[in-house]
Structure formats: structure tokens, C-alpha cells
Amino acid sequence: MGFFDFGTIFFLIAAVVIFFQLRNVLGRRTGNERPPFDPYTAARKNDKDAAQKPENVVSLPRKRLAGEPAADAYVAIDAFAKPDTDLNRGLLAIKDYAQTFYRKTCGAGAKMSYEICVMAYADGDRKTLKNLLSREVYDGFVAAIGDREAKAEKIQSSFVGIDKADIVSAEMKGSEAHITLRIVSELISATRDKAGAVIDGDPETVAEVKDVWTFARDARSRDPNWKLVATEEED
Template identity: 75%
Template structure:
């Protein structure tokens, strides 16, 4: 008969103790065990619902394909105006009312409108002005043209270009979106009297002109065009 040395006996006793401890911990049922994994059941139920933190069923809705992240919706506006400023808030409000509104596209369109309005006023082109101006502004422009024609004065004007056009204010007034621009342009302009004498301006000098114009559009209207609703010269 072989005898075990002390070390062998010690390890045998330790193994038996560990076995019973594991059995006591792992072998008991508490009633909270999860059922065995069933790939078919998981495929049917897991695709529709997930368990929330409190055991409640949470329906996972798929993200709409092509939907922009919240931070991306106003990304182009945030590049133009610092988030949190009144200007940024105003443009965001316009975007909410009119998803097609984009600062860069708006400024590009305003540049074309500015040149058309300036030249139409110089030429006395009432038809073009009527399409681009609000009723109040149109009446003011036409009144000035009428007075000029009564005095038999003529404006000779040449549009050189726009040095800068910046959005300085934006807001919603009811359903109307209002955007104000600071404009710095270059223009050659001279007014001649009935005798052909220059009474204002210089036909050979490029002058810098600074204006503050406000355009508006009813966001409920199907008409996508903006109209000039206010003008003032910047000193």
C-alpha cells in the first residue's frame, strides 16, 4: 500500500473544498436566470424590441436614410455666425421656417438683385423694380424717378462690382423672414441736367458706396423670391 505524502494530501483536501464552494455558488437557482439562448426567438423578438434599463420594452426606430445629424442641420449657418449669437439664432429660425434657406446661396442671389436694382433705378426701369421691391420701397423709388424725369435729369451709371456683402441681421416676423445685409460696392455714377451738365457725381471716378439693405420673404408663400423691404446708406 502506497502512502501519500503530506503535500499530496493537502492538495486533495483543497480541491474538494473548492469544488463544494463552486457548487454552492454556481449550482443554485435564484429564479432570475436568463433562459438559454435561442437564435430563432432572438431573431424574431430582438429585431423589434430591446430591454430598457428598467426592464421595459424599448422600440428601436431606424434612422431615416439620409437624415442629417442635429449638429449638421445648421453647420453652414454656424460657419457664418457664431452659435448662440442673435444673428445665428435668427438664421436658424429662418432655416426652421424655410429649410431651403442657406446663407451662401442667399448672399449670391442678393448680389445679383443688388446690381439689378441699382441699374434699374438709374435707367428708370420701373418694371424690373416692381418685381424686386416691396410695395413701400417701390413707391419710394418710383417717386424719386418721377421727380428726376420732371426735372429732365438723367443718371449715367456703370456698375463696377461688389467688394463685400455680409449678413448682419436675421429674424422671423410672423411668417416673414427678414435678412439685413451690409453692402460695399463700387460704382461710377453721374447725374446730368437738361443741358447735359454734370450736377452730381463724376462720370470718370469710381466711387465706393456703402448700403444697408433688408430683404424679406413670406415663408408660407410658394414664391421663392425675396424682395427688398428697406434701404439706408451707411455713413
Template identity: 60%
Template sequence: MGSNDIVTIFFLVAAVVIFIQLRNVLGRRTGNEKPPHDPYTRRETTEVRPTADRPAPVVTGRDNGEPVNPYASADTFTAAGSDLNKGLRAVIDADPAFNPAEFMKGARAAYEMIVVAFAEGDRNSLKNLLSREVYEGFEAAIKDRETKGERMNSTFVGISKADMLNAAVKDSEALVTVRIVSQLISATYDKQGALIDGHPEEVAEVKDIWTFARDTRSRDPNWKLVGTESEQ
């Protein structure tokens, strides 16, 4: 037997050993394996309605068997029993995926986008963020500015405070009202270039009360601005 034959036998034996080890570690396929979990797929659930001879099932936690609180995100956000908490619970009843803390992050981002889009006259961005009624008001102000030949320069400095004031559900529409305090540098010039409003360098504090809404029956997860109010 030559040296090449010995080497060949050696690698053949090694391959068999490795195959056996992998089989022991990974196990055999039986045809009943569950498919890999997609973390971005919403789990489908089947509602089981309680009856006299079949009581409602007890929903328990994954680890300790304690009942799951579907309003945990609301109770963490604000005190249980408060008016705001009750409103948030109503929103969660209509939309179980709603999370008030995540909503506030989105509201802050939407506020900045709307303020900047209005200053720039960006109608396309505003259409995606505003209800039809609110958009018409914003669009009218932009058109009036353009008709007069006015130019608005605005710099969004940041948001110093954002609070949720109220939450409710009317029919299928979820409504959340927030108070936002922001800092802006804004200056408006006429067609001759003269400053007519604001200041090009001074930071102004702006206090707004905005209401966002979403149809909980819709598959569209986006909220839209449906009401604005300036706080003096």
C-alpha cells in the same frame, strides 16, 4: 448547308448569348421597381408627432448614423450661439430650405440689378425686386428725375464687401439685413447736359444697409427689398 445559312446561325447564337448576358446584368423586372429619382422634386415628408408611448424618432445621417444638424448651414456661416446664428436658426425653422451662404449670393446679385435698374429707370425690373413701399420711393425719385429732364449715367463696377448683419422672423415673415460696400461710376446731368451730381469717370464707394424679406408661407421663393439705408 450553304455559307449563308452558317452565317445566319452564327448571328442567331451571338444574339442569344448577348440577351442572356444583358438579362444577368440588368436583372428581371418584378413590377415593384422604384421610379427614377427626379433631383428637382422636393421630397414629401410626413410629420410624426411624439407621444408618451411613441417617442420622437432619431434622425440620423446617411452614412455614419450620427444625428443630422438642421442648422448646419447656419453654424457654418456664423458662430453658434451668436445673435446672428440664433436669427438664422429661426429663419431655418420657418423655412428649412434657407441657406445663408446661398442667400448672400442672391443678395449680391439683387443689389446690382436694383442699382442698375434704378439708374436706367427700369420700373418693371424694380417691381419684381422691391416691396410696394420701397418701390413707391424709387419710382417717385425716377419720376422726379424725368420731370426735370435729368439724365443719369451709371456704371456698376462691383461689390467689394457684403456682410449679413441680422436675421429674424416676425410672424411668418423672414427678414435678413445685409451691409454692402460697392463701387459705382455715376453722373447725373440736367436737361441742358450740364453735370449736376457725381462724376463721369471717378469711381465712388457706396455703403448701403438693405433689408430683404420673404413670406415663408408663400410658395414664391423670391426675396424682396423692404428697407434701405445709406451708411455714411
């Protein structure tokens, strides 16, 4: 009987120790425990939420990616050039072929190119001109610069600004887009001989200059720059 009592007490003590060890490891239930995750119940809940989603929820529009055609660009062309005119058809043809073409950015780039070309010619800067002109126009500019240098003449120029730059014609020639602009600018310019005497122009007078320049760009090229391919001076 004593042995039985001793064994009973021994196992009782062991059970109490094990109970407290489990309690320390697992903790106590408070009634606020998170229920175990049931993937099947979660899936059914998601399906139910989707079915109850209001139909009047409007998704935000997708942002237009760079280079994607914009319908308003065609509208802008119609607003700029009267439909069924040569200019309108030419601009639309360029836009159809080169979706990244935008009339306003083209005009702004042409005006910047015009100023750079005028000043580079006056300074005899062949390197700058080579990057902006077609081979034929470049050869003509360089020939005039060489003739001037041979006579020891120099051009003194100051670019005042551009009053107007209107697109007067546009067309596609194969894969090459051509844009012709009539440019009215103001320039102070005088040519001096080797002795410094003024032989052309006026170093103190702002003169109005009217030019018709044609720019071209290969629509298949990644190069966004337009090159001057033809020049004409208006009276």
C-alpha cells in the same frame, strides 16, 4: 391470315408516321433540356439565398430629395455666426421655419438683386423694380425717378462690382423671413441736367458705395425670390 398480315402492316406504318410527326414537333432530348419550372422549389431556393447573404453587405445611402433639411446647413450657420448671438438665433429661426433656406444661396441672390435694383433705378425701369421691391420701397424709388424725370435729369451709371456683402441681422416676423445685408460696392455714376452738364457724381471715377439693405420673403410661399423691404445708406 392474309388479312391479319395486311392489318398488322397497316398499323405498323401508321405508328411509324405518327412517331416521326411527334419527333418533328417535340424535338429530341439531348440531356441539356431546362427542367420544368417549379414555383415551390424556386421559392425555397430564394429563401435559402437570402439566409446565406453576407451580413457585411452595405447598402448605398439614399439620395437626399430636394427640399429635405440638411444637418450640415445648421452646422454652416454656427460656423458663420457665433452661437448664442442674435444673428445666429435669427438664422436658425429662419432655417427652422423654412427648411429650404440656405444662407449662401440667399446671399448670392441678394447681391444679384442689389445690382439689378441699382441699375434699374438709374435707368428709370419701373417694371423691373416692381418685381423686386416691396410696395413701400417701390413707391419711394418711383417718386425719386418721377422727380428726376420732371427736371429732365438723367443718371449715367456703370456697375463695377460688389466688394463685400455681409449678413448683419436676420429674424422671422410672423411667416416672413428678414435678412439684412451690409453691401460695399463700386459704381461709376453721374447725374446730368437737361443740358448734359454733370450736377452730381463723376462719370470717370469709381466710387465706393455702402448700403444696408433688408430683404424679405414669405416662407410659406413657393416663390423663391426675396424682395427689398428697407434701404439705408452708410456714411
